[in-house]
Amino acid sequence: MRPRKTDRFMLGGGDGTVSASSQAQSLPAAEDVRAQLDVLLASPDLDAPARARRFLRYVVEETLAGRAERIKAYAIGTEVFERNADFDAQGDPVVRIEAGRLRRALERYYLSGGTSDSVVITIPKGGYVPHFAWRTAPVADADPVPVTVSPGSPADSPPRRRIPWPIAVACLAFLGGLLLWAPWRDGVSRTPQAPAPLPPGGPTLVVLPLEALGEPSAKSYADGLTEEVLSQFARFKEITVLGRETSRSIMPGTDMARIRRDLGVRYVLEGSVRAAAHRLRITGRLIDAQTRAVLWSQTYDEDLQVRDLFTIQDEVARRVATAVAQPYGIIQRADGTRTGSRPPDDLEAYACTLRFYDYRAALTEDSHGAIRTCLERAVAVHPDYATAWAMLSILYLDEDRFGFNPRAKASPPIQRSLEAARRAIRLDPENVRALQALMMALFFAEQPTEALEVGERAVTLNPNDTELLGEYGTCLSQAGAWRRGAELIEQALARNPGHSGYYSGVLAVYAYMQRDYERAETLIRQAALEKFPLYHFVAAVIYAQLGKASEAAEARDTFLRMRPMIFEHWDAEMAKRNYRPEDAAHYAEGARKAGFPVPARTAAESTLEARASRH
Template sequence: MLGEGDGTVGASPEAQSPPAAEDVRAQLDRLLASPDLDAPARARKFLRYVVEETLAGRAERIKAYAIGTEVFERSADFDAQNDPAVRIEAGRLRRALERYYLSDGLSDPVVITIPKGAYIPHFAWHTPPAEDSAPVPGTVVPVPQVDSPRRRRTPWLVAAAVAVAFLAFLVGLILWSPWRDGASDTPHTSAPLPPSGPTLVVMPFAALGESPAAKTYADGLTEEVLSQFARFKDITVLGRETSRSIPPGADVARIRRDLGVRYVLEGSIRAAAHRLRITGRLLDAQTSAVLWSQTYDEDLQIRDLFTIQDDVARKVATAVAQPYGIIQRSYQTRTGARPPGDPEAYACTLRFYDYRAALSEESHAAIRTCLERAVALHPDYATAWAMLSVLYLDEDRFGFNLRAGSNSPIQRSLEAARRAIRLDPQNVRSLQALMMALFFAQQPAEALAVGERAVALNPNDTELLGEFGTRLGQAGAWQRGAELLEQALARNPGHSGYYSGTLAVYAYMQHDYARAESLIRQAALEKFPLYHFVAAVIYAQLGKGSEATEARDQFLRMRPTIFENWDDEMAKRNYRPEDTAHFAEGARKAGFPVPARTAAETALQAASHQR
């Protein structure tokens, strides 16, 4: 109900035993012998050195200076701080490992990664999730332990595993290119694609100026941008081979004619001394209009090259491809997706974001009908099933257009989400839907496990960050939840009315009522009616009686029966007893008809007597 758009989890769990030294060495040999590890001899030597030093118990010695002198055979006066050779080679090696584990290494038993920020490798079993957790194949990450409100003191072990944070899951069509001899004319897909939707090609970034390093910088940024775009499943991005085959200066109209894409991203890098100027532009291939452009000025003396590449690529992809980004807004306008009754399947998914941005019962009914028609026509359309799962869930949590029948809204939501996952296990929208359904089915630990996987796949998706941050907060991880909401707000300020309301809940739970008031005044109360409840309890705690009364009355006009089931409403949202009691305290001060003694308050009192 609260802090969900209309509305430090407990201690870390035990982890699976790490691979033994012999397992790691066997995997190292497998890596170094594989032609699919796209790394030169020096990078392979780098990998063997850091793995063997770690296995020998000398991880603390793995520093840039030691690598430079012992691996790269630099002299004793090697200046690791000003010479970026080790950092550059480490970045290449990280990328080579990430690509390897997305191709030839998918079935390898052990995963070796080199996390950013250091050169010490990490070893993990490459295992699927435990049987009793959500049935989602793919990357497994550590999950915080969360107690369900109805199982508060039952000890149980969350499905645990070891983090493998893949940079990207490379998907999309690799189509025939008229500029590439011998290319196949058969498209390849890794998952069911939308019945229709926007397509994008990333042209190689151009190197400007006379710096010999500019070409290297441009190639690296092109690669990073492609990897970032691959995380967004609502658009189709042509493969890197197609991208590389396009000659510099190719006419946009010809690109559209020969490749059939709607959007073209182009850019350039100009290098001078230690300065970089990076420019990106998104073009409408049909009209050649510039839909978006941005310039980034960077200093290599302040940040290293790979940090700059990662950051700029993330910013470009987020601005252009996120659910509320340039492409989706342009595509909505072009297709006329907003009017109700639009029969196109893809248009239904675009209208879903309109619904999420301004929850209403009327739009819920129309889009639910539209998506049900879409999946009937296109039963392999994973994204549509995922969105339908959310709409079924909203029947329960918001009371929108509840259908009678043998299956409850939660059951239908879970079934639709799991079907979406079966169709496309790496679809972020499907993972988000399953996370939400599991959360409201009172399986918070399993839900957050799925959320972690989704964020690992696409940390730039603001729709996902906002939803996952909300669920973390409700489960008690207020600090991390707030951090994710702040990230989403920074990347998608146009949706600030939602993020501000949820952050107001977080501030309220921290008893920071002044900040909570500031945030709730920035929230879009007219779009998210349940924020009226949040406003009322904040004003009541601050002693602002008239404003609390106005917000209370507004909320009761919209949801007059919600307090009849207060305990159930709180329990299904997995709030901790202390947080539920805090809400009840503020609600009574605001004059809401909260029960005189809630289940959470009874549980807290019983627990205090047992101490």
């Protein structure tokens, strides 16, 4: 691709100005950039969902049109993500999250499928204005490279020609593909293979290429969806997903026992894409390769006249990955069935992590103590197990925020929680459970800004993890971004209705803070976490605001039996949850109506009075 001499931009600084002519000669023209944009948006190697692709098109076109100064979070939120005119870029992190996702997707693209592309589009950190550059200087404009004859070589020997590196990479990839494909040719190994060992510490999964049925176009649809499903599964660190090359090497119709024996995987995802006119029917099945049992099956019917292909691929892949691989999904439940019935003393490290999710669903003090002990044993034996450290951090935090099994002679639980979370991050900086643990520990250490920044990063890495979405939404809500927090919690509830108690409880608090007490009552009754102390406190204040004295009294007495000392530290309890003064004062109002021994004047109420006197 030759550089043209019109419409060249220096676009890395964010001001959209034309560079000096000497610099412009080495920069792509607007038509070069638009051609590269079309290549990116059409490529299955760009691991980005539909809205991230819309984001990319918007910022590129705005920049090429000379409107780079308009590319701000508010404009992107309202024009790309269709937020309302009251969109708050600080309270709603959607733009920052999608920008981070898009940056990583572009980096991966140019290291994989885009290695031979001439134009490179990036979005530098610190802003949203894209930067355009040639990958290398155009060949026609480069000076001839002199040939140097090394000492001792014949002077008249012809110089060795170097193979351009993109071609060399392609050749190596082709040869590697032959080596990977050969053992699976015709569905039969040419030489007997020993069973592949299962990776320790968790389940393994292989995604078979989706079968194309119907019209010829189904092949491209199936290939693209297979790639998107693999990308979505890779976000879940608690399962091992075999790579694209292995998936592509498996021939259709290969026996499940063969896959289990040769690859050592426990789970296989297979499916098909059928295309007819503008309609698509996508099916997916998760199979236990050992028993050949179908653990999950789903069909998705889509219309290409209603939604574009990229949106369909993103949505279906997200739904499949969430259903199968999330912490409360099909694989976790299947593995829990095999390990959960064994006595605690016999559980291995991975079984502890499964039981952690059982604890999170029930939130009882008895299960807290047992899982904490189990995870402490696990990290003693496996000190490099990042996920176990992350879960242990959350259990230490629950000593503080819920009062579960406090240890009198140990260091403060919030300190232990922070230390365990940071150790998990050091072991695996992109482990979503570790980032979730650090977010929660920082939040209750009264560092909400830092906590929410960590939460944004975690959601960027895996927006399908409902355990993370629920906690991030809770932190956002308590910090005052109630609407945005509730949206995330409702997403988690929609994707994981089996964990509805916890989510419904937080949404009940949201409704209470909005003074929608009837909805709050409906939600708290749905939560039904009778063994969780705070459930009874929230229920009591809701009933009190509704004038239901008997229900409020029953919930109050139950809570006081479980946590009688909390009101001696009321202000500290509100502070570490980072409630705004108006929200903490509203809680105090309802608590007094319910008959709780709340201080006569809380710190939040004093703050509000002082604020009112200044105005």
